[in-house]
Amino acid sequence: MKKTEIRVFIIDDHEIIREGIKRILSFNEKIKLIGESNSGVNIIKILKNYKPDVLLLDMRMPEIGGLDVIKIIKSENLDVKIIALTIEDDKKTILSAINLGIDGYVLKESAGEIISRAIEEVYKGEKYIDHTLVNLLFSKVKTNNNSNIFDVLTKREFEVLYFISKGLSNKEISNELYLSEKTIKNYITNVFRKLEVNDRVKATILAIKNNIEEFYPNS
Structure with missing residues (x-):
């Protein structure tokens, strides 16, 4: 009997980022990438159609930012774990996402095993924060x-x-x-x-x- 796979969807406006993450996830047999998008504008439709377990979400996108996407997901009570894809100097956004109850935080430049581990941890109901972000947040708070x-x-x-x-x-x-x-x-x-x-x-x-x-x- 085949083991249950973790269904993952990526939203990031940079194709190179999406391709890099797709390559990373392809090496983990526990994870199945089910789709991708360059925008979160149609987030409700995306989640209802694809039904991912975990959403990898870019925090900075031109049409609608990651924080707004999170607010929509929370207001609609959509059942999905959310991992923020963030950049090193994005402290304000990270802290705002914490208050919104996001499940995980990963730097875009993180090693593949960190991204995979974050997905597995939040899928199990844990919260995950990339250890690299600890010092970053320390300087903020x-x-x-x-x-x-x-x-x-x-x-x-x-x-x-x-x-x-x-x-x-x-x-x-x-x-x-x-x-x-x-x-x-x-x-x-x-x-x-x-x-x-x-x-x-x-x-x-x-x-x-x-x-x-x-x-x-x-x-």
């Missing part, structure tokens, strides 16, 4: 606030948050801390509840904003 919001966390919860902010998956965190993935998931649930966030990206932003590096003993 760093604050001089001296209060330590991490005091509400246990030592282990803090360690889990630190590794989340470094872009590690649940499996990678479990390997670092020698704990089961189920235990890591429980810690993550506690971290989200205590910090009043609902996904990994927002947890990462909060960690960076409050200078988590300064509080982690081995950093």
Whole structure:
């Protein structure tokens, strides 16, 4: 019996970008590219006709920008995971997309394995942020606030948050801390509840904003 493939659709106004991503995805047997477009103008029609599991969406397009496309998708309650394709200096757009509840963020120049991993992670219901973006976002949201919001966390919860902010998956965190993935998931649930966030990206932003590096003993 054939394994279920992750159905992916690409929207990017640059053909060279689309071709590059198509080539990357062709090497991953778990992923099936089902279509592409150079515009998000007809996003509702695209999603209803193609029914992708994951949408790779360029944030900067001439006719309608990525943020507007996301707003349309959210307002229509369309069932699709969204990964933003962004460029290195696009901090404002990335932060705006976070507030809209996007599922993943990947730099266009990212290595193929990162793009594939992002697709697989968001398909499973996880949030994914390209680790390269962590320093980028750090420069945007760093604050001089001296209060330590991490005091509400246990030592282990803090360690889990630190590794989340470094872009590690649940499996990678479990390997670092020698704990089961189920235990890591429980810690993550506690971290989200205590910090009043609902996904990994927002947890990462909060960690960076409050200078988590300064509080982690081995950093």
